[in-house]
Amino acid sequence: MNAVNSQWSRAVTIIIAMVMGVVVWWPSVVVAQTMNFAGGPENTQWMLSGNVFECRFQQHLPGYGEAVFYHQAGQDVTFQLEPERNLMAASNASITITPPPWKPAERSERLGTSRVNKDGPAIVLDSERSNQFLHALREGRMPTISHQAYYDPSRYVQIQVSAVEFEGAFRDYLLCANQLLTMNLGQVARSKVFFKTSEEQLDKADIQELEKVVYYIKNDPRVTGVYLDGHTDNIGRRYDNRQISKRRVEAVERYFLQQGIDSEIITTRFHGGRYPVADNKTVKGRNANRRVTVRLEVDKDIPLPDALVFKLPEDSQAVPPLNYPTSAQR
Numbered sequence: 001m002n003a004v005n006s007q008w009s010r011a012v013t014i015i016i017a018m019v020m021g022v023v024v025w026w027p028s029v030v031v032a033q034t035m036n037f038a039g040g041p042e043n044t045q046w047m048l049s050g051n052v053f054e055c056r057f058q059q060h061l062p063g064y065g066e067a068v069f070y071h072q073a074g075q076d077v078t079f080q081l082e083p084e085r086n087l088m089a090a091s092n093a094s095i096t097i098t099p100p101p102w103k104p105a106e107r108s109e110r111l112g113t114s115r116v117n118k119d120g121p122a123i124v125l126d127s128e129r130s131n132q133f134l135h136a137l138r139e140g141r142m143p144t145i146s147h148q149a150y151y152d153p154s155r156y157v158q159i160q161v162s163a164v165e166f167e168g169a170f171r172d173y174l175l176c177a178n179q180l181l182t183m184n185l186g187q188v189a190r191s192k193v194f195f196k197t198s199e200e201q202l203d204k205a206d207i208q209e210l211e212k213v214v215y216y217i218k219n220d221p222r223v224t225g226v227y228l229d230g231h232t233d234n235i236g237r238r239y240d241n242r243q244i245s246k247r248r249v250e251a252v253e254r255y256f257l258q259q260g261i262d263s264e265i266i267t268t269r270f271h272g273g274r275y276p277v278a279d280n281k282t283v284k285g286r287n288a289n290r291r292v293t294v295r296l297e298v299d300k301d302i303p304l305p306d307a308l309v310f311k312l313p314e315d316s317q318a319v320p321p322l323n324y325p326t327s328a329q330r
Contacts, residue, residue, distance in 0.1 A: 098144045249270050
């Protein structure tokens with residue numbers, strides 16, 4: 001009976017300690033201490049900045065860093081945790097959505113785990129869970145990330161995103177997201193069009209691919225160079241292949257000029273079959289080698305025109321981050 005009472009007493013003590021957030025030492029028992037980082041009603045502030053290429057919708061976590069909803073043109077939103085100093089171990093952290101403090105009876109929603117990165121953002125969530133975070137904030141619930149500290153596995157770090165003042169700031173974020181381009185530089189910076197054997201003219205599929213590149217060039221004033229390189233497979237004479245690759249490049253260049261792209265930024269080169277990217281012994285390989293590649297060069301030090309920078313509404317509930325770099329600094 002005494003043993004039972006002793007175990008019950010120990011269990012009660014441990015539960016009380018967990019509620020109070022303290023460490024209790026017992027023979028063979030350690031209750032983890034949790035360090036919590038979250039904004040409260042008095043200091044939660046949503047910040048918003050962006051341009052036609054990206055939107056950053058973020059909340060400062062006092063003593064920890066930034067919780068950021070990053071929305072890049074041509075992609076869905078992702079949530080990322082940007083600590084000033086990462087305190088979490090480089091392993092899988094727990095991702096949950098917890099009820100607000102005034103609804104303690106509600107259950108938390110578990111969203112699995114996510115790897116903690118040593119470099120860059122500590123956490124980057126997929127778009128599905130990032131949208132679940134946004135949905136939860138609209139409902140007043142708190143996205144939560146918790147994991148053991150890298151310096152002591154018996155200590156835990158918990159980060160919570162506050163829903164205070166979220167609804168109005170979220171409307172401003174949607175304005176920023178709605179002015180994004182339909183694609184980003186990474187999606188078009190290295191494009192390719194392919195040709196059938198002995199073919200030199202652009203077909204419908206080629207035009208559709210090049211339309212994306214033209215769209216981006218016309219919407220990014222920082223594009224300073226367009227490099228076109230023509231290639232063939234190894235079937236035929238080398239001289240003939242060089243001439244075919246030249247005519248293929250000229251077809252792409254002609255299309256760009258017809259669409260109003262400045263000839264001064266276009267550079268053409270033709271290589272014949274000198275630089276294969278696949279095995280010419282197979283049909284699939286030869287198909288991959290008959291190509292014109294398009295590479296864009298962008299000078300990100302060129303300041304963006306005001307028309308391409310997102311401006312917060314006068315009645316905005318969000319504010320611009322103090323440390324957000326201007327376009328000239330990015």
